[in-house]
Amino acid sequence: MPPEPSPLSEGSQQPPVGRLVAQFLQERERDLARASRRTYRLALEQFAEACQMPVDQIQPLQIQTFLNGLKGRSFRNRAGQWVVPPASPATYNLKRLALQQFFEWAASRHYCQRPLPTEAIRAARLPARLPRDLDRMLLQRVLERAELHSLRYFSLIRILLECGLRAQELLDLCVQDFQLTPEGSLLEVRSGKGSKPRAVAVGERLADLIQAYLTEERGLYAPTDPLFVSRSRCPAYQGQPLSYDGLRHIVLKLTVDEPGQQTPHQFRHSFATLLLDRGVAPEHIQHLLGHTTAAMTMRYTQRANLRAAISRSREVLDQGLI
Secondary structure: OOOOOOOOOOOOOOOOHHHHHHHHHHHHHHHOOHHHHHHHHHHHHHHHHHOOOOHHHOOHHHHHHHHHOOEOOOEEOOOOOEEOOEOOHHHHHHHHHHHHHHHHHHHHOOOOOOOOHHHHOOOOOOOOOOOOOOOHHHHHHHHHHHHHHOHHHHHHHHHHHHHOOOHHHHHOOEHHHEEEEOOEEEEEEOOOHHHOOEEEEEOHHHHHHHHHHHHHOOOOOOOOOEOOEOOOOOOOOOOOEOOHHHHHHHHHHHOOOOOOOOOHHHHHHHHHHHHHHOOOOHHHHHHHHOOOOHHHHHHHHHHHHHHHHHHHHHHHHHHOOO
């Protein structure tokens, strides 16, 4: 019996990119964190729609054109007009990585040959930025608004601020991940970045708040149910796990009167900065944040040092240099 022709054999018909994307996502889904699955799916489905040709005919030009055309989140400018900016360098690099992984997979299945078209695409240069935390007075105002709104809002914001969780880590929490132990309360973070679980401490006041939320507002639940569910008016979303867009909406609602635009991730930055200001060692903060390297945590040390330098220089300038 003659051997089966490979997908690249002469005369064989290549499946459309969209079908290969669906096959890739199905095979790789279990290996990816939930946030990565969403990013990969969106990037590859957008690419399949924009580049409808056999995968072995795709050239670097098509990939570069697709990446250059990416758009960011729309926003309303001061004139009241909606503006759609280009995608950020971070978004560009994430979608480039998704395409790179897809073409690596396609080559391993003999749907295309090396060199891969993604190999010619350079990553965007990321600006060197220090973490942007939130002003303490702003944090106080947000906490007051959240407390007045509901136990759910208050619990969400205080977990972000006092536990330093990433947004997706918060959204993935189950009821059973909130644990009461003789040593104190804990949150088990099972879906950490890079699939690295960790435990974070929960202060006594926050533990009491979470218990009150579960008793008075959460409603009936099983231990494996999400800690926070959607309260959307749309029936299709009610009772489903709270989404990132839902969390972002809550943060925007609580900061609507504040200058600038705040994000859930800034509460994590504030958590690290506040701990440093209280004298907690960077290596301990590294564990609490789930950072894999000390260099990632040292960014907060740089921020704290910068603040100290500005404060000290202001004192000197107020006294006069001469």
